[in-house]
Amino acid sequence: MPRPGFVLEVDRSTPPALIWHGEGFRLERLPAERSRIVYAPEPLAPLPDPDAAIRTALLNPLGDRPPLPQLLWPGMRLTIAFDDLSLPLPPMRRPDNRQRVIEAVLDLAAEAGVDDVVLIAALGLHRRMTEAELRHAIGDRVYDAFAPSGKLIQHDAEDPQGLVMLGQTDLGEDVEVNRRVAESDLLVYVNINLVAMDGGHKSTSTGLMSYKSVRHHHNVRTLQHSRSLMDRPHSELHSSAWRIGRLLNQHVKVFQIETTLNNDAFGSQLAFLQKREWEWGLRDRASFLAASRGLELLSPRARRSLFQSVLAPHQMTSVQAGEVEMVHEATIANLHRQQVVDVEGQSDVVIFGLPHIGPYNVGSIMNPLLVMCLGLGYFFNMYIGKPLVRPGGVVILSHPTPWAFHPVHHPSYIDFFEEVLASTTDPAEIEKTYEERFATDDWYRHLYRTSYAYHGVHPFYMWYWGAHALEHASSTVIVGGNRRAVRRMGFRPASSLADALEMAEDQVGRDPTITYFRCPPLMLARVE
Amino acid sequence: MSSNNTRTANPARSNPARSNPARSNPARSNPARSNPALSNPARPLGAGRGWASALRTVRRLSLGFPLPFPTGAPNWPTSVPRPPKRSALGVDYETAWARRYPVRLARAAYTELVTRPVMAAVAQPSVVGTDRFEAVHGPVIFAANHASHLDAPLVLSVLPDRWRNKTVTLGAADYFFTSHLRALYFSFTTNAVPIERVRVSRRSAQQAASLIDQGWSLLIFPEGGRSPDGWAREHRGGAAWLAARSGRPVIPVYIKGTGRLLPRGSKRLYLGKTTVTFGTPIPPDVPARHLVARIEAAIAALADEASTDWWSARLRAARGETPSLMGPQASEWRRAWALGPSPKDRARRPPGERRWPPRP
Numbered sequence: 099m100p101r102p103g104f105v106l107e108v109d110r111s112t113p114p115a116l117i118w119h120g121e122g123f124r125l126e127r128l129p130a131e132r133s134r135i136v137y138a139p140e141p142l143a144p145l146p147d148p149d150a151a152i153r154t155a156l157l158n159p160l161g162d163r164p165p166l167p168q169l170l171w172p173g174m175r176l177t178i179a180f181d182d183l184s185l186p187l188p189p190m191r192r193p194d195n196r197q198r199v200i201e202a203v204l205d206l207a208a209e210a211g212v213d214d215v216v217l218i219a220a221l222g223l224h225r226r227m228t229e230a231e232l233r234h235a236i237g238d239r240v241y242d243a244f245a246p247s248g249k250l251i252q253h254d255a256e257d258p259q260g261l262v263m264l265g266q267t268d269l270g271e272d273v274e275v276n277r278r279v280a281e282s283d284l285l286v287y288v289n290i291n292l293v294a295m296d297g298g299h300k301s302t303s304t305g306l307m308s309y310k311s312v313r314h315h316h317n318v319r320t321l322q323h324s325r326s327l328m329d330r331p332h333s334e335l336h337s338s339a340w341r342i343g344r345l346l347n348q349h350v351k352v353f354q355i356e357t358t359l360n361n362d363a364f365g366s367q368l369a370f371l372q373k374r375e376w377e378w379g380l381r382d383r384a385s386f387l388a389a390s391r392g393l394e395l396l397s398p399r400a401r402r403s404l405f406q407s408v409l410a411p412h413q414m415t416s417v418q419a420g421e422v423e424m425v426h427e428a429t430i431a432n433l434h435r436q437q438v439v440d441v442e443g444q445s446d447v448v449i450f451g452l453p454h455i456g457p458y459n460v461g462s463i464m465n466p467l468l469v470m471c472l473g474l475g476y477f478f479n480m481y482i483g484k485p486l487v488r489p490g491g492v493v494i495l496s497h498p499t500p501w502a503f504h505p506v507h508h509p510s511y512i513d514f515f516e517e518v519l520a521s522t523t524d525p526a527e528i529e530k531t532y533e534e535r536f537a538t539d540d541w542y543r544h545l546y547r548t549s550y551a552y553h554g555v556h557p558f559y560m561w562y563w564g565a566h567a568l569e570h571a572s573s574t575v576i577v578g579g580n581r582r583a584v585r586r587m588g589f590r591p592a593s594s595l596a597d598a599l600e601m602a603e604d605q606v607g608r609d610p611t612i613t614y615f616r617c618p619p620l621m622l623a624r625v626e
Numbered sequence: 627m628s629s630n631n632t633r634t635a636n637p638a639r640s641n642p643a644r645s646n647p648a649r650s651n652p653a654r655s656n657p658a659r660s661n662p663a664l665s666n667p668a669r670p671l672g673a674g675r676g677w678a679s680a681l682r683t684v685r686r687l688s689l690g691f692p693l694p695f696p697t698g699a700p701n702w703p704t705s706v707p708r709p710p711k712r713s714a715l716g717v718d719y720e721t722a723w724a725r726r727y728p729v730r731l732a733r734a735a736y737t738e739l740v741t742r743p744v745m746a747a748v749a750q751p752s753v754v755g756t757d758r759f760e761a762v763h764g765p766v767i768f769a770a771n772h773a774s775h776l777d778a779p780l781v782l783s784v785l786p787d788r789w790r791n792k793t794v795t796l797g798a799a800d801y802f803f804t805s806h807l808r809a810l811y812f813s814f815t816t817n818a819v820p821i822e823r824v825r826v827s828r829r830s831a832q833q834a835a836s837l838i839d840q841g842w843s844l845l846i847f848p849e850g851g852r853s854p855d856g857w858a859r860e861h862r863g864g865a866a867w868l869a870a871r872s873g874r875p876v877i878p879v880y881i882k883g884t885g886r887l888l889p890r891g892s893k894r895l896y897l898g899k900t901t902v903t904f905g906t907p908i909p910p911d912v913p914a915r916h917l918v919a920r921i922e923a924a925i926a927a928l929a930d931e932a933s934t935d936w937w938s939a940r941l942r943a944a945r946g947e948t949p950s951l952m953g954p955q956a957s958e959w960r961r962a963w964a965l966g967p968s969p970k971d972r973a974r975r976p977p978g979e980r981r982w983p984p985r986p
């Protein structure tokens with residue numbers, strides 16, 4: 099029986115806590131009597147037979163959808179869309195959930211005699227996936243059956259011929275969607291719900307639409323009013339995505355399949371990363387020392403390669419299929435079963451140790467903008483109710499924050515960092531002054547469509563992602579980061595956690611209360 | 627922990643403990659356990675290169691007892707209750723290691739080079755009836771009478787090659803698995819797994835059943851322990867239950883003579899001759915409670931056969947006159963008397979005189 103997450107009040111007997119620091123980790127002792135550490139629940143037991151569970155879900159859908167076989171007939175146009183490489187994190191060991199589900203759907207389609215089947219990687223404005231990434235996600239069997247004939251495509255949000263305008267929502271939001279999806283008799287969407295932000299209508303209204311649609315929910319206003327991104331009923335981003343998704347559902351029949359994973363992110367060699375420090379046995383301590391020593395000897399590039407090669411032993415904990423909203427409700431309930439930790443009250447300071455990977459640097463570099471997005475966008479938003487830190491509190495991030503960018507994956511990030519942030523860090527000002535220029539830049543558009551680059555507007559979304567945290571906290575300190583890079587983003591660099599805590603006292607007073615959110619493993623704080 | 631959301635700067639704290647300046651530097655808060663790597667949180671543990679790092683490690687290893695975390699064991703926070711310690715001995719002893727291939731290989735070598743020569747020298751076994759289960763494929767349950775610690779190694783040493791290294795012995799958890807060294811020895815030499823004999827244990831039963839499912843044969847002593855007085859005891863249901871559950875046959879085994887070489891309570895080992903007689907496989911085609919009686923009767927018939935001859939034993943078995951393994955239902959001294967001279971009195975016993983079963 100896996101143990102639930104819990105909050106440890108730090109006292110003098112508490113051993114040092116492990117804090118992630120990019121491609122590495124540190125042991126830090128937190129001030130006694132005024133600090134607490136939030137520990138994640140242990141990984142839930144996986145489904146004993148995921149393939150059988152998938153088939154059961156397809157045959158017993160939720161909501162008003164009939165069983166999937168009844169939606170399939172010869173001569174129909176079937177489109178299967180699936181989440182891109184940003185999920186899950188770290189990438190999971192084969193077989194990926196998407197492979198299992200797509201194979202099950204294709205088995206039923208083959209039984210029904212459906213010939214016209216197209217698979218779409220729902221990239222949204224993310225970079226295109228490489229062949230290896232596609233093979234990893236959907237499996238060689240599916241790839242080899244569809245890719246050679248051009249039936250496996252990647253969504254292109256800038257292809258004028260490949261998009262169709264379906265109309266506007268009541269609030270004037272454009273709904274421009276992939277043409278193949280609009281012209282399909284059935285869209286089957288295959289999702290992996292790693293965090294509560296994913297899934298539901300957001301899958302289609304982000305992954306299969308154009309910049310013209312995405313801009314309605316990915317903007318400073320929605321993100322500042324999403325409290326939090328992980329709590330859909332209180333997220334303005336999701337409200338907009340839901341309106342757009344509902345309009346899409348009026349035109350296209352959508353059969354949503356969502357899966358959840360347990361938070362087992364590291365294999366046996368790195369098991370200590372999942373364990374509470376006082377439970378580290380001899381093997382864990384030896385692994386930690388060996389890993390720490392070994393990583394010191396490696397160059398940053400080698401460290402990055404090593405960490406990027408880590409595959410998570412995530413396993414499926416639930417699968418549900420049918421009507422989008424009903425499915426998503428069930429998915430969120432299952433996700434909460436794994437991730438929710440109850441936390442009492444806010445603190446003056448919150449500490450996030452940022453790992454080596456986020457949704458947008460799979461096989462890539464965690465550049466300063468992605469550090470900001472991961473810390474202030476994702477980790478800060480991992481709450482239900484209230485943020486872990488009080489209004490006016492201080493956020494401390496731990497990450498090397500190198501001034502380094504992947505020139506192929508993140509070309510527009512470089513210009514954003516050099517040009518935009520040099521003039522202002524105010525999200526609203528940035529949006530007003532620069533967004534359109536980057537979003538419509540022909541060179542970025544070309545790179546997005548033909549190379550492996552994120553869309554020109556993507557770095558803006560990274561910045562907006564942290565807009566709520568920027569507004570809520572009085573300052574952000576980054577421990578161990580590149581000083582120039584940290585200052586460029588308007589944050590304060592600190593060489594040690596002790597220094598960072600002293601700097602925080604300037605904002606919140608002496609002896610502040612501290613929360614250390616020990617993530618990963620993934621969790622969601624329910625703050626009373 | 628909750629804080630005042632409106633507080634923005636340097637409030638006066640009412641709790642005097644919180645004003646302790648030592649707390650502003652976490653490393654200073656506990657100098658007794660100060661760790662050079664932890665005192666400067668900017669530097670990950672073991673950071674630094676070359677001599678300085680090596681010296682620091684040596685200093686830490688030589689001076690800092692108990693070793694600081696993570697070199698040493700971590701503290702257990704006082705606010706976290708410790709889980710009850712699960713005993714790694716007894717019925718919880720994990721024996722999976724003893725069934726891994728390298729260990730199996732080592733045990734096979736040990737059996738051939740040590741167990742068999744020693745048993746041949748000490749017990750001089752005559753083996754009868756291995757042809758009776760030649761046709762059986764897959765795992766079986768060997769059910770034997772039990773009078774001595776020599777029984778398990780003796781049976782394992784005389785099993786046909788096909789079974790010798792693929793048989794697990796079910797050993798008393800409260801006897802063979804009471805210390806790590808003892809458990810290690812018996813797990814290695816006899817491939818023993820612990821079984822609860824003083825009470826019904828679902829765990830040990832399930833484990834034994836799963837071993838059969840994995841293709842392992844079992845050597846089990848249905849009496850539940852060595853004979854306390856030289857006579858057999860009533861059989862328990864374990865062997866029958868396992869046979870009924872797994873659908874695998876039971877092969878009755880009668881071991882004659884080990885009780886005289888190393889009886890219960892004896893610290894001296896005598897040399898002598900033994901006989902191991904294997905019976906015809908008993909299929910689990912009757913309910914377990916009937917199977918218990920059949921196994922018991924089969925072993926008694928083998929005992930009769932070992933003491934007389936096969937045909938006489940068959941005739942007595944057919945007439946229901948097979949002598950009981952449990953001896954006369956009489957007072958202690960008469961039961962002991964019926965056994966004949968003890969091993970210590972062997973010099974006074976005429977050569978060739980049988981002790982048990984009594985001649986009809």
